[in-house]
Amino acid sequence: MESEASQIILIVTTIIIITFVIFIILLFTVFQKRKNSLLELQAENKKRFEREISETQIEIREETLRNISWELHDNIGQLLTLAKIQLQNASSENIHEVSETITKGLTEVRALSKLINPEAIKNIKLREALQLEMDRFNRLKFINASLIISGNEHIINEKSSIIIFRILQEFFSNTIKHSKASNLTVELKFGSINLEITAKDDGVGFSSLDNKPNGIGLENIKNRAKLIGATAVFTSEENKGTSLNIVYKL
Template sequence: MKKSHITLLFVYALVIVFSIVTLILDSFHLSIKELVNNVEQLNQLIFSIVLLTISLTIMLLFVSMLLNYNSHRRIFKNLRRIVHNQPIEAGEDELSQMMMQLSEKTQSLTQQLQRTENVDLAKKEDIIQEERKRIARDLHDTVSQELFAAVMILSGISYSLPTIDRDSLQEQLKNTEAILTNAQNDLRVMLLHLRPTELEGRSLKQGLEMIVQEIQDKSTITVTFKTNLKTLPKPIEDHLFRIVQEFISNTLKHAKADHLDIYLHQTERSVQLKMIDNGVGFDVEEAKKISYGLKNMEDRVTDMAGSFQMISAPNQGVTMTIVLPLVGEYNE
């Protein structure tokens, strides 16, 4: 309790004591002059007044503390109910009205958060389902069909082995080998695409060098990789890593290219990613309507407040340019 409140209670007690003393003096027809002349009665009166004043002050303090305790208890009870999203007890005073408004806002924010999380979960589930469908479709359209064709050829060879001549046998075995090689390459492309988005403790440069080495070891495409990267924030590294994976996957799967260039250039205020292949190219506007991967790359760049440009045409290869701003602590 504040000192001003205690002082106010003491003054209030003095006023009550003064009123009681005046009432007593009037009741017994005593005067101040008579009391002054009788020292013993005056001392007794003064002692009684002081004792009464202290008693009243203590009583008022106790009553005030009790009221304060009940008020705090009611506030804590309402706060506890607010934390647990339970309705609170309404009151007529200003504090109760403010608590009621706080309870309503808390419940509203909780409902909005739940709706947002539910929407995010639904979107994630949709993305997972779309990825599963895409993987199943890719497996069916590439690896599964190629393996089926290889099995049919080998079955035909096995059936006609006693009558088939050596040249035909050699030609069909070469065809089977080519089909199985294509299936193996398609499977590698899918595994590359499904690599985790996290760099697993590596820097972006180290992660990309690992992918480039893997491509050169397991495919016939030539890759040029040049960079002057320094330090980038982890979210930007993860996004760029995933974008590079997506572009490489599309190049290996669709472009029929024999050369791929990857350039990463970092300045004080931005980082630029440029990727070029010399493949068959495609119509960019048409691809945007049906390509989930292309839209995914563009959405990632948008999330990072960057600019995205994809240039291509049939038989003209593909050029992708991405520029991301570096602000605040990221450019130090």
């Protein structure tokens, strides 16, 4: 009887041990699969992020080239033409006007050179890039633009800066092309944990997102914001302008 009892105990113990081992193996297998899936997802997200950064840099470069084209044609070209006309009719009485026109043209060329510099795009710093945009809008009289900084300024991740700048650039483009606005204000509000960015115009606006002008690219902006852990929210009211609010975790 004792021998049979021992055998039963041995069999039961063996079954329990085998079951436990199988359970551990299955648990490890499931864990490993989930780990591999997570690693693959992280790798894919990283690739997508890097791809988005590359595409954004290309878009910024293309937008910059368009801006350069406009400035050469509509601003510097006109200044050079004016200088040529003034030189043809130059006299001791109006030579100072020629000098002023040429000086203004040189100033415009220097400002334009900042846009051409590839390092300014590659190593973009958000505040400086936005200030260049505001200065350009004002210089070319596209719109009355201003940049406001509040709070203790923090250094922003370079890649995040690129994404944020491109998002704002899309908003600026829409404002100038479609909104018929007179004023554009951008505020960077630095908090202890967040950077809140508000871009606002006083244009025609729109009554609903269904009626938004082409070019706002709302979904594109939201998706880009998600890539850097930020949120982007549009608000607009017909004849009362449009605003974009971005909240980015520092």
